[in-house]
Amino acid sequence: MSFYGADVTDLHRLAESLERSAQSLQEIATTLSGAIGATRWPGPDGEKFSHEWSNQHRATLVRAGGYLSTASQTIARNAADQEQTSAASGGAFPGGANPGLGLDGGGGGVSDRPDNPNLSDGLGDYEDLDGPIDFSDDALNPTQINQGAVGDCWLLASMGSVAGFDPDFIRDHMWQNPDGTWTVKMYNDGEPVYIQVEPTVPENGVKDSDGGDSWASIYEKAAAEYFGGSYADIDGDWPDRALEAITGQPSQNLGEASFDDIEQALDDGPVVVTTENKDKRLWFFGDVVDDQDRIVPNHAYMVRDVFTMIEEDGSSQRYIEVTNPWGPNGGDRYGTYIFTEQEYLDNFDRVYTGSMGD
Numbered sequence: 237m238s239f240y241g242a243d244v245t246d247l248h249r250l251a252e253s254l255e256r257s258a259q260s261l262q263e264i265a266t267t268l269s270g271a272i273g274a275t276r277w278p279g280p281d282g283e284k285f286s287h288e289w290s291n292q293h294r295a296t297l298v299r300a301g302g303y304l305s306t307a308s309q310t311i312a313r314n315a316a317d318q319e320q321t322s323a324a325s326g327g328a329f330p331g332g333a334n335p336g337l338g339l340d341g342g343g344g345g346v347s348d349r350p351d352n353p354n355l356s357d358g359l360g361d362y363e364d365l366d367g368p369i370d371f372s373d374d375a376l377n378p379t380q381i382n383q384g385a386v387g388d389c390w391l392l393a394s395m396g397s398v399a400g401f402d403p404d405f406i407r408d409h410m411w412q413n414p415d416g417t418w419t420v421k422m423y424n425d426g427e428p429v430y431i432q433v434e435p436t437v438p439e440n441g442v443k444d445s446d447g448g449d450s451w452a453s454i455y456e457k458a459a460a461e462y463f464g465g466s467y468a469d470i471d472g473d474w475p476d477r478a479l480e481a482i483t484g485q486p487s488q489n490l491g492e493a494s495f496d497d498i499e500q501a502l503d504d505g506p507v508v509v510t511t512e513n514k515d516k517r518l519w520f521f522g523d524v525v526d527d528q529d530r531i532v533p534n535h536a537y538m539v540r541d542v543f544t545m546i547e548e549d550g551s552s553q554r555y556i557e558v559t560n561p562w563g564p565n566g567g568d569r570y571g572t573y574i575f576t577e578q579e580y581l582d583n584f585d586r587v588y589t590g591s592m593g594d
Contacts, residue, residue, distance in 0.1 A: 360439030382563030394478035397506030420458035423484030479590035
């Protein structure tokens with residue numbers, strides 16, 4: 237009788253080798269980005285090289301690392317399946333009944349095309365991406381996020397804060413596959429999870445400031461898949477959960493922290509603040525918090541900075557700068573605002589901090 241199936245020890249060894257190689261490519265991309273960013277090269281040639289590196293060459297390295305990581309997980313999963321089946325049957329796979337690596341488009345491997353997350357009310361239908369995804373610094377600027385029909389400010393504010401703190405982190409954690417799908421690298425209890433999604437997004441999901449599809453559109457879709465398989469699963473939650481899923485690092489809820497606490501936290505990673513819901517209403521569009529109607533109750537904001545400004549009378553005043561994930565256009569409550577510490581204490585009730593690791 238013949239038996240088929242790889243040696244599980246060899247499979248585990250191969251998976252480890254692939255993951256090490258993937259990490260090496262990620263480190264090379266990060267190191268070169270740092271070197272390029274630190275190089276003084278003013279003028280059009282320098283700008284052209286920097287743009288090509290960020291959008292082409294770096295992306296190629298990141299995609300290659302992503303392929304290796306995905307293949308590593310597939311092989312490790314295959315080895316575990318083979319061990320389980322072998323233990324249950326008392327031997328190797330008989331008659332060629334091997335679960336397979338999935339590399340040929342079957343078995344749930346790297347070429348297996350995923351389902352779309354279920355749509356929630358108001359999102360419209362899925363549509364093809366409206367063009368190439370821009371990963372330039374301008375495109376990754378948190379002010380470009382324009383929340384759609386999902387109540388996921390907790391997620392979008394966390395995504396934007398991470399992008400604002402380290403744009404390369406976003407570039408390193410999502411890539412387009414040869415078959416057109418996209419993979420987003422997220423984390424579960426600090427361990428990488430690779431979420432593959434189709435190159436389609438909801439008509440009324442998150443967009444950029446001009447109403448076009450963006451990196452956030454893909455990330456939002458991957459998060460919907462990650463958190464349960466439906467956009468309804470990301471309609472309302474807390475920023476610490478998002479920060480940990482995005483970065484793989486622990487997040488803290490500091491409560492109503494001081495400016496000193498927030499300023500220190502901004503040195504270490506992304507920071508998100510949430511506003512009070514003083515009238516305890518279930519929905520916020522009819523609610524007003526501060527006198528100038530700038531703040532959305534029961535909402536999450538990205539923290540950009542804590543700084544000191546010299547006033548006209550010569551006195552100094554500290555401010556916090558926050559950005560609403562609703563985008564820069566659309567009225568008094570949209571865009572970026574600054575608040576004094578007292579205004580902040582009067583209207584914001586929680587501070588969530590993240591870490592980007594070593």
